Amino acid sequence: MGTSALEFEKPIVELERQIEEMRRSSAEQSINITAELAPLEHRLAELRREVYRNLTPVQKVQVARNSRRPFTLDYVKLCFTDFIELHGDRAFRDDAAIVGGWARLEGETVMIIGHQRGRDTKENIHRNFGMPHPEGYRKALRLMKLAEKFHVPVLTFIDTPGAWAGLGAEERGQSEAIARNLFAMSELQVPIVATVIGEGGSGGALALGVADRILMFEHSVYSVITVEGCAAILWKDGKSPEMREKAASALRITAPDLLELGIIDEILPEPEGGAHADHAAAAATLAKHVGEQLDELRKLKPEKLVRRRREKFMKMGQFEE
Amino acid sequence: MAWFRKEKKVREPRRERLEIPPDVWEKCEACGHTDIREKLVRNWHVCPSCEFHRRMRAHEYAALLLDEGSIEETEVDLKSTDPLQFPDYPARLKKALGTAGDSDAILTATGTMERMPVNLGVMDFAFMGGSMGSVVGEKIARLAQRSLEKKFPLIIVSASGGARMQEGVLSLMQMAKTSAVLSQLHDRAIPYVSILTNPTTGGVSASFAMLGDAILAEPGAVIGFAGPRVIRQTLGQDLPEGFQTAEFLLERGMVDHVSHRHQLKQTVGRLLRHMSLKPVASGWDTA
Ligand SMILES: [Zn+2]
Numbered sequence: 001m002g003t004s005a006l007e008f009e010k011p012i013v014e015l016e017r018q019i020e021e022m023r024r025s026s027a028e029q030s031i032n033i034t035a036e037l038a039p040l041e042h043r044l045a046e047l048r049r050e051v052y053r054n055l056t057p058v059q060k061v062q063v064a065r066n067s068r069r070p071f072t073l074d075y076v077k078l079c080f081t082d083f084i085e086l087h088g089d090r091a092f093r094d095d096a097a098i099v100g101g102w103a104r105l106e107g108e109t110v111m112i113i114g115h116q117r118g119r120d121t122k123e124n125i126h127r128n129f130g131m132p133h134p135e136g137y138r139k140a141l142r143l144m145k146l147a148e149k150f151h152v153p154v155l156t157f158i159d160t161p162g163a164w165a166g167l168g169a170e171e172r173g174q175s176e177a178i179a180r181n182l183f184a185m186s187e188l189q190v191p192i193v194a195t196v197i198g199e200g201g202s203g204g205a206l207a208l209g210v211a212d213r214i215l216m217f218e219h220s221v222y223s224v225i226t227v228e229g230c231a232a233i234l235w236k237d238g239k240s241p242e243m244r245e246k247a248a249s250a251l252r253i254t255a256p257d258l259l260e261l262g263i264i265d266e267i268l269p270e271p272e273g274g275a276h277a278d279h280a281a282a283a284a285t286l287a288k289h290v291g292e293q294l295d296e297l298r299k300l301k302p303e304k305l306v307r308r309r310r311e312k313f314m315k316m317g318q319f320e321e
Numbered sequence: 322m323a324w325f326r327k328e329k330k331v332r333e334p335r336r337e338r339l340e341i342p343p344d345v346w347e348k349c350e351a352c353g354h355t356d357i358r359e360k361l362v363r364n365w366h367v368c369p370s371c372e373f374h375r376r377m378r379a380h381e382y383a384a385l386l387l388d389e390g391s392i393e394e395t396e397v398d399l400k401s402t403d404p405l406q407f408p409d410y411p412a413r414l415k416k417a418l419g420t421a422g423d424s425d426a427i428l429t430a431t432g433t434m435e436r437m438p439v440n441l442g443v444m445d446f447a448f449m450g451g452s453m454g455s456v457v458g459e460k461i462a463r464l465a466q467r468s469l470e471k472k473f474p475l476i477i478v479s480a481s482g483g484a485r486m487q488e489g490v491l492s493l494m495q496m497a498k499t500s501a502v503l504s505q506l507h508d509r510a511i512p513y514v515s516i517l518t519n520p521t522t523g524g525v526s527a528s529f530a531m532l533g534d535a536i537l538a539e540p541g542a543v544i545g546f547a548g549p550r551v552i553r554q555t556l557g558q559d560l561p562e563g564f565q566t567a568e569f570l571l572e573r574g575m576v577d578h579v580s581h582r583h584q585l586k587q588t589v590g591r592l593l594r595h596m597s598l599k600p601v602a603s604g605w606d607t608a
Contacts, residue, residue, distance in 0.1 A: 163527075163546060163547075165546070165547030165551045165552050165555050166547075166552060166555055167552065167560075167564070169546070169547075170545050170547065170564070170565060171573055172573075173531075173573070173574075174545075174547070175526035175527040175531045175544075175545065175575075176531040176575060178496075178527040178528075178546070179496075179500065179527050179528050179529070179530070179531040180531075180532075182497050182501075182527075182528055183503060183507075186497070186500055186501040186503075186504040187504045187508070202493060202524070203484075203496060203523075203528075206496055207527075210497045210500070210501070222490055223490060223493075224486060224488075224490055224493040224524075225484070225486055233486065234408075234409075234486065250405065250407050251407075251489045251490075252405045252489050252490065253489070253490065257490075258490060261404070261489075261490065261491060263490055263494060309501075310501045310504070313494065313497045313498045313501045314498055314501055314502065316458075316495070316497070316498055317454075317456075317458050317459055317491055317494065317498065318402055318404040318491060319455045319456045319459055320399070320400040320401075320402050321399055
């Protein structure tokens with residue numbers, strides 16, 4: 001995590017720095033070096049493509065967790081208008097690890113609910129690294145019910161390592177809060193589109209994920225357990241790169257894996273070099289695809305919508321008979 | 322077993338000690354009381370000395386809760402596969418099938434409880450820690466479907482460490498699947514009673530286990546989202562005494578009752594008789 005470059009991105013960052021340096025010095029000396037820069041920029045694009053085409057599952061985890069990646073509120077700013085954040089669960093407190101509120105997508109009102117991580121230490125402490133307490137899920141539930149009341153679709157953004165494991169979270173019923181959301185989302189009478197924008201970490205992610213359509217950004221991940229947790233439990237080693245790599249591959253957590261397993265509906269392509277390389281491009285992709293899905297879902301009567309959503313999840317799983 | 326001889330000397334009368342071979346004795350994990358296994362089984366694995374509720378197998382819960390001779394196991398043909406080709410999963414499955422039986426981590430049955438027809442699911446911790454994979458989710462979904470068709474109440478006894486890691490995100494989705502089927506029961510006012518036993522954590526506690534119209538818990542059962550080990554890690558210190566026990570959850574408003582195992586059947590029976598759909602009031606007002 002952190003703002004520093006990922007290990008496998010170092011050649012990209014190095015080349016970026018070189019180009020930047022040339023630009024600066026040429027500007028200072030008022031020399032036009034467009035011709036000299038062209039091949040380097042071409043090489044940079046190629047390098048980005050190459051590196052990002054061949055990411056291993058564990059590298060995708062790093063990309064998904066990268067703090068330079070667009071977060072929920074970044075997408076809110078870039079894709080939506082007229083956003084009014086709504087706070088609090090009306091019972092205990094406002095949990096900053098989940099944000100939500102009214103907004104407009106192409107002029108139409110939608111309810112946005114998403115995990116929110118922080119970019120620096122201070123913000124991460126405020127947001128608890130995007131790991132919600134029960135009151136966060138209860139705020140989400142309140143907003144979903146509010147949307148339902150006014151026949152407004154719900155758009156969720158998944159971006160969390162998982163629900164918070166701590167004393168207060170347990171005391172206030174973390175399990176119940178998550179379970180209640182799964183239940184309520186199974187009967188909500190308005191369209192729900194969920195998008196995994198970063199890390200989809202277990203039950204804490206799924207609590208915003210019972211949707212009519214589930215989209216996943218190309219380099220995001222979605223898993224039943226963190227790769228570290230899995231490696232620690234199964235092989236008593238959650239730290240070494242080898243075991244993390246092994247767990248990341250075994251768990252099948254990448255977007256193509258989930259598409260193949262029949263869990264998600266669509267993979268959203270990321271710009272060259274990942275969503276963090278070009279927030280605006282990633283946001284444009286998100287707005288386009290979510291908009292298309294909503295257009296389809298809006299055609300369905302609530303009863304049919306809910307029946308299909310239930311059937312979708314009832315079909316998930318693989319077994320022999 | 323050194324502990325055994327020492328205990329026996331203190332607690333058991335000489336005559337019994339001579340007649341019974343040592344391997345039929347069992348010792349209570351909580352108080353150290355030693356007793357004949359047969360006697361503990363007949364007592365539904367509750368320690369006669371300290372009332373500690375020891376772990377009990379799924380078929381024993383079925384016998385405890387359903388009327389004698391009424392039990393009919395359902396969904397017996399569902400078997401786990403290895404959809405992700407996860408390292409060692411087939412071997413682990415094979416071992417579990419050998420030691421814990423072939424119902425996977427949940428036994429589902431139909432039968433009567435105090436002569437009321439019900440559908441009962443009982444998780445079995447002996448099968449891979451009661452972990453929920455595709456088979457557990459599917460068995461619960463089908464059992465609930467039976468309840469929908471026949472309008473029989475649904476009862477599920479949970480004992481689980483959570484989702485089955487070896488089936489990855491497919492396991493995670495069983496949380497959504499079981500919740501989705503319960504929302505259908507809810508629509509039709511078919512009662513669902515959830516019984517939490519030791520332990521009920523992770524994906525099971527964060528889905529169907531916490532969604533009962535009534536939630537009962539056995540005394541002392543550890544119930545929570547994150548297991549005590551994980552919380553201890555994030556905290557970097559020990560947990561308060563009694564944290565995440567059934568009694569703690571009762572106090573915090575998360576369960577309706579802490580029920581002694583010997584009273585479970587009676588309590589569920591009483592609840593089910595209350596929770597049957599009554600006619601809608603016709604109203605007094607004729608205007
Ligand atoms: Zn005892």
